[in-house]
Amino acid sequence: MKKIFSSIICLLLLTATISLPAFAAEKSTELAADAKSAILIERDTGSILYDKNSHEKLPPASMTKIMTMILIMEALEQNKLSMNEKVRTSEYAASMGGSQIFLETGEEMTVEEMLRGISIGSANDASVAMAEKIAGSEEEFVDMMNKKVKELGLKDTKFQNATGLPEKDHYSSAYDMAMMAKELLRHENITKFTGTYESYLRESTDKKFWLVNTNKLVKFYPGVDGLKTGFTNEAKFCLTATAKKNGMRVVAVVFGAPSTKVRNAQVSKMLDYAFAKYVTHPIYKKGQSLAEVKVSKGDTKKIQSLTSEPISVLTKKGEKIESIKKTIKLNENLKAPVKKGDKIGTITIKKDGKVLAKSNLIASKDVKQAGWWKLFKRSFGMFNKTN
Template sequence: MLKKFSFAIIALCMLVNPLLLPSKVQAKEAETDLAPEAVSAVLLDAGTGKILFEKNSHQALPPASITKVMTMLLVMEAIDRGKISWSDPVTISEHAASMGGSQIFLEQGERMTVHDLFKAMAVSSANDAAVALAEYLGGTEQNFVRMMNDKARELGLKNTHFQNANGLPAPDHYTSAYDIAVMSRELLSYPKVTNYTGLYEDYLRKNTKKPFWLVNTNKLIRFYPGMDGLKTGYTSEAKYCLAATAKRGNLRLIAVVMGEPDIKKRNQEVVSMLDYAFNHYTSKRIFNKGDILAEIRIDKGNPDKIRIQANQPLDMLIKKGIEHKGYEKRWIWNELKAPIHKGDRLGKLQIVQDGNIVAEWNLVSSMEIEQANLWTSLKRTLQDIFFLPNNVNSQM
């Protein structure tokens, strides 16, 4: 009874979600066109979301297989929330097995784990594997596409609309370099994804009669230092596209190009963008994983106080060769009132330097917070009035 009726404050771990690309942080830093052959392009710091270079970055274009960035994101999100697991077996439907283009030649009725299907999608851009995962998570590919578009709206993507889970040509299927960068940044908040996208080669169905050798469609994985993802794309309509990410030290970058004329130019221009950023920038660690950022009260919440903790390191972008003055940490809260659901945005943390916002992260709830019942609220009121100790029980 003591535990049940105690006034103990429960400290809850919260997520710090670095997924917002604030307008005050955006800036076209590069003075030259780093991707002259691309129809559109964008280069940004994954840690802060600051844009370092952009070219027609909001132009809606067919994305081809870069579509799978959103498919991977929804799968990673579902695994993180416990809806599915890597070991789940997936039975392949006739529809999934019918996909053309890049594929691992799945057969109707074949069973393959989420792990292997995800690897096939991430490494060799398998269209059949992407649809199989979409059907497993959404029931049907059509329902999964609704989930994709819902997620796009949640992320504030203004120039994105999906019609399928794999990027095969379809009317009204489009996105932009900027929107892809936002999706990619969100996907990278699940660090395990690069265990798949960073693979250069692997096998499926090993030691069976139908082994399949996977080779990454992004050859820069092998040749560019620090690159570990994310997704290539090509159709005759979209031309050559790439959403690439590379990390050196604490600095992780995302480079997106769309509409490149050939693979050689696509790779050259992505390398040019990344080289520019690595040569001109470094990063400063602001918070380590596990650091306590704040403790706040939730109106009528059960529990009524929560502790906000960094679930991953937070870094600030620093331009090399420039003296940097001190910075200010600023918390901006939404109205904090129970109930609060997992995934709800509670506010944001800003890093302000010389009056300018140089980094911004969303603060997101990692769990459910119930609304306190009348009895709990009454006890809290009495505690506030009489300054009762936290371990007082119901027989006071």
């Protein structure tokens, strides 16, 4: 009898051990049940609100263009490009298939027009034309893309082209794509493009081209203003979406949904969940000056450190933020030359020892190396002060 009783107890314990993880897995996948992988984050803090296989390496299709747009926006920010600058289309760029704006060899469009083609119409030809404009060739541009991946600390991504067209060893993950979206959204002007539902190119010609956003949630979900869809036969239906409501911005990523309808429904469900459960508390705006940093051997002795992005604290609705601690760490060995936008420090916000937010602080302006005469006069002045 004891043996039978012991056997029953062991069987019950074994059943419990097996069934509990299965129940937990079912609960954790209910927001994106039909996607291969998914993630939901709050943009300012990067906090993960929902996760399903977010580090699985999968083909990202045209969501690749999020990184393409990051490098375009960086070039604009660094004054290497201007929105009105003309971009000539090469024969190679014009030969791209898939989604396109039907650029002809030798045709010129402005950077602004090319960016509209990429962000609204997912144009492969415009993506390659911009890649060649920035780096000289798509191959060199892909090197820049992968260097940026490493700079962002991402582990699940490798790019082979600027478009997302099928190619061996071209992959990313939901987590990495969310972090790339977070980076792209630092450039606040990008949503003027990604959040536009329809536009036109070549308006003054007989080849007027109608652009309609491939992300239908821009029109049908209040607050959605980006970012990028993707589809290939291998990748299935993918979407990295962002929405802002009541001051909180979130990013939802879905890989491998079986249809556009399912993809949009699951992303909408994720966004609904975020806005129903969470709220952000703004701490600093982007570009806010926090502290001075000394610059060694520069034509300016000190420089302001600025916030590189909006900084917020995330809580569940109803929770208060109290006793938060802000720690600013500056580069104590900063030497000229310094470029505007260079990382020169960090700010960390903690509560009860837990990191709630961490962000880079950047240089407010360029600082050139001081000439020998200026350095001499500065040293001579210091010598006089000490005597």
